[in-house]
Amino acid sequence: MRNLIISLCAVLFGLIGGAILMAVTGHDPIEGYRYLFQGGLKNASRFGDTLATGTPLIFTGLSVAFAFRTGLFNIGAAGQMLFGGFCATVVGLNIDTARPLLLLLMILAAIAGGAVWAFIPGLLKARFNVHEVVSTIMMNWIAYWTIYYAVPAYLKAEQIETESRSLADKATLRSPFLSDMFGGSYVNLGLFLAVIVVIVIAFIINKTTLGYELKAVGFNRHSAEYAGIGVNRSIITSMLISGALAGLAGLAQYAGNGNNIQIGILPSQGYDGIAVALLGANSPLGVLVSALFFGLLYSGRGFMNAMTEIPPEIADSIIAIIIYFAATSVLMDRLITRFMSKRRSTMAATAGGKEKV
Amino acid sequence: MEFVVEMLNIRKEFPGVVANDDITLQLRKGEIHALLGENGAGKSTLMSILFGMYQPDRGTIKVHGEQVKIANPNVANKLGIGMVHQHFKLVSNFTVTENIILGNELKKGFVLNIKEAARRIEELSKRYGLNVDPHAKIEDISVGMQQRVEILKMLYRDAEVLILDEPSAVLTPQEIEELGKIMLSLVAEGKSIILITHKLKEIKAVANRCTVIRRGKTIGTVDVATTSELKMAEMMVGRNVTFKVEKEESRPGDVILKLEGLTVNNNKNVPGLKDFNLEVRAGEIVGIAGVEGNGQTELVEAITGLRKAESGRIMLDGHDITRESIRGRIHKGIAHIPEDRQKRGLVLDYTLEENMILQVYNRKPFSKRGILDKGAIRKYASGILESFDVRSGKGPLSVSRSLSGGNQQKAIIGREIELDPGLLIAVQPTRGLDVGSIEYIHKRLIAHRDRGKAVLLISLELDEVLNVSDRIAVLNNGELIGVVKASETNENDIGAMMAGVKIGGDQ
Numbered sequence: 014m015r016n017l018i019i020s021l022c023a024v025l026f027g028l029i030g031g032a033i034l035m036a037v038t039g040h041d042p043i044e045g046y047r048y049l050f051q052g053g054l055k056n057a058s059r060f061g062d063t064l065a066t067g068t069p070l071i072f073t074g075l076s077v078a079f080a081f082r083t084g085l086f087n088i089g090a091a092g093q094m095l096f097g098g099f100c101a102t103v104v105g106l107n108i109d110t111a112r113p114l115l116l117l118l119m120i121l122a123a124i125a126g127g128a129v130w131a132f133i134p135g136l137l138k139a140r141f142n143v144h145e146v147v148s149t150i151m152m153n154w155i156a157y158w159t160i161y162y163a164v165p166a167y168l169k170a171e172q173i174e175t176e177s178r179s180l181a182d183k184a185t186l187r188s189p190f191l192s193d194m195f196g197g198s199y200v201n202l203g204l205f206l207a208v209i210v211v212i213v214i215a216f217i218i219n220k221t222t223l224g225y226e227l228k229a230v231g232f233n234r235h236s237a238e239y240a241g242i243g244v245n246r247s248i249i250t251s252m253l254i255s256g257a258l259a260g261l262a263g264l265a266q267y268a269g270n271g272n273n274i275q276i277g278i279l280p281s282q283g284y285d286g287i288a289v290a291l292l293g294a295n296s297p298l299g300v301l302v303s304a305l306f307f308g309l310l311y312s313g314r315g316f317m318n319a320m321t322e323i324p325p326e327i328a329d330s331i332i333a334i335i336i337y338f339a340a341t342s343v344l345m346d347r348l349i350t351r352f353m354s355k356r357r358s359t360m361a362a363t364a365g366g367k368e369k370v
Numbered sequence: 371m372e373f374v375v376e377m378l379n380i381r382k383e384f385p386g387v388v389a390n391d392d393i394t395l396q397l398r399k400g401e402i403h404a405l406l407g408e409n410g411a412g413k414s415t416l417m418s419i420l421f422g423m424y425q426p427d428r429g430t431i432k433v434h435g436e437q438v439k440i441a442n443p444n445v446a447n448k449l450g451i452g453m454v455h456q457h458f459k460l461v462s463n464f465t466v467t468e469n470i471i472l473g474n475e476l477k478k479g480f481v482l483n484i485k486e487a488a489r490r491i492e493e494l495s496k497r498y499g500l501n502v503d504p505h506a507k508i509e510d511i512s513v514g515m516q517q518r519v520e521i522l523k524m525l526y527r528d529a530e531v532l533i534l535d536e537p538s539a540v541l542t543p544q545e546i547e548e549l550g551k552i553m554l555s556l557v558a559e560g561k562s563i564i565l566i567t568h569k570l571k572e573i574k575a576v577a578n579r580c581t582v583i584r585r586g587k588t589i590g591t592v593d594v595a596t597t598s599e600l601k602m603a604e605m606m607v608g609r610n611v612t613f614k615v616e617k618e619e620s621r622p623g624d625v626i627l628k629l630e631g632l633t634v635n636n637n638k639n640v641p642g643l644k645d646f647n648l649e650v651r652a653g654e655i656v657g658i659a660g661v662e663g664n665g666q667t668e669l670v671e672a673i674t675g676l677r678k679a680e681s682g683r684i685m686l687d688g689h690d691i692t693r694e695s696i697r698g699r700i701h702k703g704i705a706h707i708p709e710d711r712q713k714r715g716l717v718l719d720y721t722l723e724e725n726m727i728l729q730v731y732n733r734k735p736f737s738k739r740g741i742l743d744k745g746a747i748r749k750y751a752s753g754i755l756e757s758f759d760v761r762s763g764k765g766p767l768s769v770s771r772s773l774s775g776g777n778q779q780k781a782i783i784g785r786e787i788e789l790d791p792g793l794l795i796a797v798q799p800t801r802g803l804d805v806g807s808i809e810y811i812h813k814r815l816i817a818h819r820d821r822g823k824a825v826l827l828i829s830l831e832l833d834e835v836l837n838v839s840d841r842i843a844v845l846n847n848g849e850l851i852g853v854v855k856a857s858e859t860n861e862n863d864i865g866a867m868m869a870g871v872k873i874g875g876d877q
Contacts, residue, residue: 232718235713
C-alpha cells in the first residue's frame, strides 16, 4: 500500500517535472501530455503498440526485481537479453518444425541463453565473492561483442551487414489474430507469455520454499547459513532465474516486436528494467504495471513529437525524473510519514480539545 | 533540591503499543541515577525522547527548571545532554581525535586544527582518568576504550548530563569495574548521569537513586543504598524472583555428543581450539566457562557445522558427523541458540512467523512439494510465540527487526527448543536480558534437560555457568583445562582455571 503511494507520487512528480520542462522550453504542457497519452492510447492499434513496447520491459523489470528480492543487483539484464534473443534467433533460423514446438524450443533457447549469461556472475559471486554489479556489466559488453561477431559471421542477411536474416513469421511470437484485434498493431504472444511469467514469479517469491530460501539468503546470508540453507547454491539459482527472465525479454524483442537481431546495440530495455523494477517496488505485479506505463511513454512520445514541436527527449526526461523519485523512495517514505503524523496529531488535537470541552 | 533534568508525566505511543505511559524521572545534579526496567519496558524510548529522537505525545521536559522542547539530538546537545548508545557510532579507520571532533570540527580558516583538538581531548582524558590516546585508531583499541571515546565525545561537547545506554553489555568484568570508577569521577566533577541498565549489581555498585519502570509505567524511585537488589528486581518484574536457579540433581544417561581430539582453526587460520575432548550426556547440562575468545566460537561452530574441523571427530548419538552438512546436523537433532541473535539468529526483515520456520520450512506440514502452507506456519509460530511469551506489535506478522532484543532472543530460544533437539547448544542465551527473562530462560534450559536431552551451555557470565550447569568444562587459550562438577566447585576455582591453572581434571 505504502509502496503504491510512493510509486504514484513518483509518477505524479515526474509528470509535473515534465510539464515544467515543457513550459520552460515554451511549449504547452497540456497539449504535450494530450498528444503523449493519445500517442499511446488513442486507438486499438496504438494501444496494442504500447502493450508490445512494454512487453520486453516486463521481462527485464522482472529480472532485476527478482534478483533484487534475493539480495542481488543484476545490472546485466541487457547482456542476458541480447544473448537470450540471439540463442532464440539461432534456433528460429535453423530449425524447421511445427510452430508450437518451434516456439517452445525458442523459448527454451532464450531462457537458456539468458541463464548462461547470468550464471557466470552468479558463480563468480558464490565462489570468489566478486560483486555482481561489476561482473554483470562486463558480461554486457561480452554479449555485445559476441553478437557483433557472431551475427555477421553466421546469421548474416542477404544485403545488410548489421543485422541477422529475418525470422519466418512462424518462428516469431506474432499472431495475426492479435494484430487484427488491435488494428494492425505489432502486439504479439509475448504479452501473454509475460503475464504468465509474472504470475509464476510472484508464486515462486511468495508461496514456495525456493522463494523463502532465496529471500532469506538475500536478507541475511549469515542466518541462512546458520539454518542450513545452501547460500552459494541459492545465489547461483537466483542469478539463473533472473538471467532466464532477461533472456525471455530478448525473445520478446527480437522474435516478437521485431524479427531479427541487430549488431552494435546494447538493448536499452536492459537498463530500463532497473527503472521498471524500482517503480514497481520489486513486486511482480508492480513490475507489470510500471513496465506498461513505461511502454506508454515510449510509444506516445513519437506521436507527441510529430504533432507538436516538443522534442521527444522530454518524454525521456519525464522517465528520468520518475526514476529519481522512485529511487529516493526513502525520502518519499519520510514525506508520507510526516504528512500522516501531522494529520494524526491535528486529529488528536481536535479530539483532545473536544474532550476538555 | 535542584534537578538538572526533569521528565514529567511523559507519554509516548507507537502504533499498537504504549511505550511510555505517564513516566516521571527527575535527575539531581551530581548523581548517578539508574533507570531500571525489563527489555521492552520503555527505557530506550524514554531516553530517545530526552535525546530528541522522538517527540512525546504528552508530558513536559524541564532542564534546569525551565521547560524545553527537544526537537532533535542537536537541541539536546546544546542543552548539555549527551548519550552513549549501546552500539557505538564511531568511524573505525579514524583516530580517536577525528571521531570526537566529527561534526564539531575545530577550524583555523578552512583547515582542521587537529593538534589543538587532540590537546583538549588529552586534557579531558586526564581530568576524568579516562586514559585514552587521542591519536590511536578506533579499529586498534578495545571495546572498553571505544566506549570511553564515546564518553569523551560528550565531554568534548560540554555535556552536563550523560545518558549511558546499557554501557556494560559489551564489557569484560574488569572493564565494567573501571567504567564504574569513571562514572564516579564524572559525578565528582559535577556531571550527572542517567544509567540505563538491568544489571542490579552495577546499580548497587555505583548508582545513588534508581527509577524502576515496568511495561511503560513508573513503578517508583528508590534510594539505592537502602534498597536490596531483590527488592529492585521485584519492582522491575512485578513479582517475586529468585536469583538461585532451582533444579534437581541431574540423571545423566547415554552419551549424546562426544568430541575426540577436536582441533579447529580460528579466523586467522591458526588453531583456536586444540585437541579438545568432551562428552555431553543425555539429561545433563554441560557448561563451558572461559574468557571470551578462548575457543568458544570455534567449538560451537565446529559442532554446528558452520566451521570445519581440522582434525578430530565429532560424534552425535554414536554417529560420526564431522563431515555432515549444517542441515544434516539439524536433522540429526542439533539445535543452536547462536551468540549473535541479529547476525545469525534471525532474518531481521522476515516476519516472526517466517523466522520461526527457518530450519523446518521444507518439512511437512509447513510445505508440501515445495509450496509453503501459510496456515500451518501461522499455527506453529503462534504456538511458540505464546508459550515463550514473545511480545510484539503484530504477533506472528511483526517484522522481527521491530522487536526488542529480549523478545528477539525469546523467539529464537522458543524456535530452537520447539525443534526438540537431542542436543541443544545455547551460546550466551541470556546476554543483554533482564532478570525476569533470564530466570525464565534458565528454567526452559533445565526443563529441556529434564526431558532427557543434552544441553551444552556456553556463557561468559560465570554466575550463569555455575548456577545452570551440572558439569563445567573450562577453556583457556583453546585448550580444555579441566571438567568439574558444578556442585563441587566455586567461583574462585573456576576463575583460576579460566586463567589457565589446572585444578580438576577428572570427568
